[in-house]
Amino acid sequence: MxxxxxxxxxxxxxxxxxxxxxxxxxxxxxxxxxxxxxxxxxxxxxxxxxxxxxxxxxxxxxxxxxxxxxxxxxxxxxxxxxxxxxxxxxxxxxxxxxxxxxxxxxxxxxxxxxxxxxxxxxxxxxxxxxxxxxxxTLERAVPVEVIPDAHTVVADRLRDLGGEPTLRDAEHKDGPVVTDNGNLVIDCAFGLINEPETLATQLSSVPGVVEHGLFxxxxxxxxxxxxxxxxxxxx
CATH class of the missing domain: 3.40.50.1360 (Rossmann fold)
Known part of the structure; x- marks a missing residue:
């Protein structure tokens, strides 16, 4: 429901x-x-x-x-x-x-x-x-925390995995959201995620990804x- x-x-x-x-x-x-x-x-x-x-x-x-x-x-x-x-x-x-x-x-x-x-x-x-x-079935964009210097390379790899990456912008200041760890967040839309375990493994293997939001x-x-x-x- x-x-x-x-x-x-x-x-x-x-x-x-x-x-x-x-x-x-x-x-x-x-x-x-x-x-x-x-x-x-x-x-x-x-x-x-x-x-x-x-x-x-x-x-x-x-x-x-x-x-x-x-x-x-x-x-x-x-x-x-x-x-x-x-x-x-x-x-x-x-x-x-x-x-x-x-x-x-x-x-x-x-x-x-x-x-x-x-x-x-x-x-x-x-x-x-x-x-x-x-x-x-999970369908929201998956937040991906990335090392700042790697965000463009990671975004390219996310596209290779079938995703549509968007760098998360801050709402009350110019520029991107910065995490408590000093990194950036890419929200990546994959549509319906029918195999979350497989996607989680793929995301974890991308160099430059600190962690992703699939649990x-x-x-x-x-x-x-x-x-x-x-x-x-x-x-």
């Missing part, structure tokens, strides 16, 4: 439901985006009530939100592991009979490299979303906020 847009109430339900899975002593990956922000706020309230956790933010945005919520922070290289990662998605493949069920497109906030590092390190990775993010085989569940509750997909 795909709707025109997601409601804040549905996002809040999904985020708060995922936050309920956080246990005392957990190291938690804190995702980026509006739905993950509700999870961060809920974890912060639990910390106020005595829950002891450490959070690993995946972007400047999520770090600032976590600090405002009062969540103690750490880094990936300072812990033995991540117990749970909670993150949003731009699109979730929701057809259980199709290739890539549970695959994701992320990177609308240009944080997908750090998100993938934290999410892949987690014992359990939960996506929080509203119904507007669900689709039978295949990483999510353990998706919590989907609805008008009256939360639907859960386990993968």
């Amino acid at each position: 795909k709707t025109a847009g997601g409601s804040n109430a549905a996002k809040r339900r999904a985020g708060e439901r995922a936050a309920e899975a956080v246990e005392d002593g957990f190291v938690v990956g804190l995702g980026t985006g509006s739905t993950a922000a509700y999870a961060i706020d809920a974890i912060g309230r639990a910390v106020d009530d005595g829950l002891e956790v450490e959070g690993i933010p995946t972007s400047f945005q999520s770090r600032r939100r976590a600090l405002e919520a009062g969540i103690p922070l750490t880094t990936l290289d300072a812990v033995d592991g991540v117990d749970l990662a909670i993150d949003g998605a731009d699109q979730v493949a929701d057809d259980p009979d199709a290739s890539g069920y549970g695959a994701l497109i992320k990177g609308g906030g240009a944080a997908h490299t750090r998100e993938k590092l934290v999410d892949a390190a987690a014992d359990r990775f939960v996506i929080v979303a509203d119904p507007s993010k669900l689709t039978p 295949v085989g990483l999510a353990d569940a998706t919590y989907i906020g609805t008008a009256d509750g939360v639907d859960v997909r386990e993968y």
Whole structure:
């Protein structure tokens, strides 16, 4: 089911439901985006009530939100592991009979490299979303983080793979978007992505690509906020 847009109430339900899975002593990956922000706020309230956790933010945005919520922070290289990662998605493949069920497109906030590092390190990775993010087959443009000096060469290679690359421009300043890592983002449209695992492998093999926004085989569940509750997909 795909709707025109997601409601804040549905996002809040999904985020708060995922936050309920956080246990005392957990190291938690804190995702980026509006739905993950509700999870961060809920974890912060639990910390106020005595829950002891450490959070690993995946972007400047999520770090600032976590600090405002009062969540103690750490880094990936300072812990033995991540117990749970909670993150949003731009699109979730929701057809259980199709290739890539549970695959994701992320990177609308240009944080997908750090998100993938934290999410892949987690014992359990939960996506929080509203119904507007669900689709039978992934079809959004795939964000590709690239080294600045390589962006034209990478764009040529993306065309060879059948994509239509567009360098992402900043909205409030002249020039391109620059990630927290100091790189650029190319949004590459491939149309319907029927074999996300194959495309993910191809993108990862392109020299100059730092990371891409296809997340295949990483999510353990998706919590989907609805008008009256939360639907859960386990993968």
